[in-house]
Amino acid sequence: MITPDTKDWTWVLRRPCSECGFDPVAVPREAVADLLRANAAAWAALLTAEPASQLRHRPRPDVWSPLEYACHVRDVCRIYTTRLGLMLTQDSPLFANWDQDETAVADRYGEQDPARVAPELTAAADTLAAAFDRVSGDQWHRPGDRSDGAHFTVESFARYFVHDPLHHLWDVTGDRVAA
Numbered sequence: 001m002i003t004p005d006t007k008d009w010t011w012v013l014r015r016p017c018s019e020c021g022f023d024p025v026a027v028p029r030e031a032v033a034d035l036l037r038a039n040a041a042a043w044a045a046l047l048t049a050e051p052a053s054q055l056r057h058r059p060r061p062d063v064w065s066p067l068e069y070a071c072h073v074r075d076v077c078r079i080y081t082t083r084l085g086l087m088l089t090q091d092s093p094l095f096a097n098w099d100q101d102e103t104a105v106a107d108r109y110g111e112q113d114p115a116r117v118a119p120e121l122t123a124a125a126d127t128l129a130a131a132f133d134r135v136s137g138d139q140w141h142r143p144g145d146r147s148d149g150a151h152f153t154v155e156s157f158a159r160y161f162v163h164d165p166l167h168h169l170w171d172v173t174g175d176r177v178a179a
Contacts, residue, residue, distance in 0.1 A: 040125030
């Protein structure tokens with residue numbers, strides 16, 4: 001999993017990802033919602049086409065299984081929906097810390113039912129995509145801050161976010177991003 005350098009996490013917004021191929025500079029902010037919907041459809045197809053045993057299999061002990069990645073993507077969509085709402089309704093909100101690894105263990109990602117995760121991921125992605133679709137004009141410049149000091153505008157937040165589910169689909173399938 002790509003972890004940005006805490007001193008300069010903005011590299012992920014300035015250049016293509018050397019692993020998955022996502023190029024944030026080439027993606028218009030208005031395209032984020034459609035990219036997210038397409039990504040959610042790909043996750044849903046994967047979760048319904050593969051046997052649960054294969055979806056639960058970790059390729060290495062330190063790498064999440066496809067099911068764990070899917071649960072993570074679902075939860076990232078939910079968290080970003082909340083954060084986007086804060087950015088659009090509050091002045092410079094500070095986002096609460098979220099430990100994704102702790103959540104994966106506490107929520108038992110690897111034991112969840114793929115047939116349930118697929119529609120949950122799709123619904124969470126649709127909700128966030130619809131929220132991005134409603135952003136317009138100066139709203140793209142509204143700020144928000146992560147607890148580690150990372151500062152975003154809605155526009156940079158959108159591009160930063162969409163790399164996550166796209167990259168994780170690459171983690172699972174090896175298919176480079178065509179965006």
